[in-house]
Amino acid sequence: SYELxxxxxxxxxxxxxxxxxxxxxxxxxxxxxxxQQMPGQAPVLVMYRDTNRPSGIxxxxxxxxxxxxxxxxxxxxxxxxxxxxxxQVWDSSTVVFGGGTKLTVL
Amino acid sequence: EVQLVESGGGLVxxxxxxxxxxxxxGFTFSSYWMSWVRQAPGKGLExxxxxxxxxxxxxxxxxxxxRFTISRDNAKNSLYLQMNSLRVEDTAVYYCARYIRFFDSxxxxxxxxxxxxxxxxxxxxx
Numbered sequence: 001s002y003e004l005x006x007x008x009x010x011x012x013x014x015x016x017x018x019x020x021x022x023x024x025x026x027x028x029x030x031x032x033x034x035x036q037q038m039p040g041q042a043p044v045l046v047m048y049r050d051t052n053r054p055s056g057i058x059x060x061x062x063x064x065x066x067x068x069x070x071x072x073x074x075x076x077x078x079x080x081x082x083x084x085x086x087x088q089v090w091d092s093s094t095v096v097f098g099g100g101t102k103l104t105v106l
Numbered sequence: 107e108v109q110l111v112e113s114g115g116g117l118v119x120x121x122x123x124x125x126x127x128x129x130x131x132g133f134t135f136s137s138y139w140m141s142w143v144r145q146a147p148g149k150g151l152e153x154x155x156x157x158x159x160x161x162x163x164x165x166x167x168x169x170x171x172x173r174f175t176i177s178r179d180n181a182k183n184s185l186y187l188q189m190n191s192l193r194v195e196d197t198a199v200y201y202c203a204r205y206i207r208f209f210d211s212x213x214x215x216x217x218x219x220x221x222x223x224x225x226x227x228x229x230x231x232x
Contacts, residue, residue, distance in 0.1 A: 030216070031208070031210070031214075031216035031218075033216075033218035033219075035151070035219075041224075042201055042222040042223060042224050042225055043143075043151065043201070043219075043222050044222065045218065045219065045220050045221075045222075048206075048208075048218050048220070049208065049216060049218075054220065086150060086151055088151075088218060088219075089216075090215055090216055090217055094153065094167070095153035095217065097150055097151040097152065097153070098150070099150050100150045100151075
């Protein structure tokens with residue numbers, strides 16, 4: 001089965017750029033979607049099809065996908081960006097989620 | 107505003123049954139595929155089941171296939187998950203989500219979930 005690998009945690013200084021990676025075999029050939037989950041809250045779609053932001057998601061959020069790594073970048077990180085982030089793809093007739101990355105803003 | 111509200115969770119013994127409910131508003135329910143996604147305590151997200159707009163197609167993750175049944179009532183803007191033969195490992199928060207089936211120009215399939223409910227907790231324990 002297809003596996004998505006995310007770092008368990010990422011820390012970033014307030015106002016700096018945070019980069020959360022999602023690794024998978026030739027993931028660049030797939031569309032990657034990203035979800036943000038605040039503590040105790042439901043997931044929220046923050047990026048779809050690699051680089052598209054849903055309405056209401058700040059322009060500080062951007063995405064890229066190439067080779068074996070997809071990346072969600074949060075520029076000028078804020079305290080309110082803290083939470084868990086999950087990547088997701090479709091493979092072999094099933095939805096696949098990454099294990100999630102906890103973002104801490106210092 | 108799109109809203110999805112789940113209910114029906116609770117404590118159930120192994121082998122027992124439970125029915126989850128999701129009532130939606132703010133969009134034309136009958137025009138969308140819908141899904142259930144779950145999250146075990148302290149763990150990541152796991153897709154559980156999908157259902158087509160008219161209920162004619164249903165798909166399940168292998169671990170629940172044959173035990174869970176997804177259904178919908180478009181007249182009531184409602185999605186359901188009937189869970190039978192529950193196991194301890196089914197313990198999770200269950201989310202109702204709107205499922206977007208995107209096909210690119212090469213007809214490759216790239217689905218995702220664009221709206222989620224707040225979830226309902228199912229605990230399977232003796």
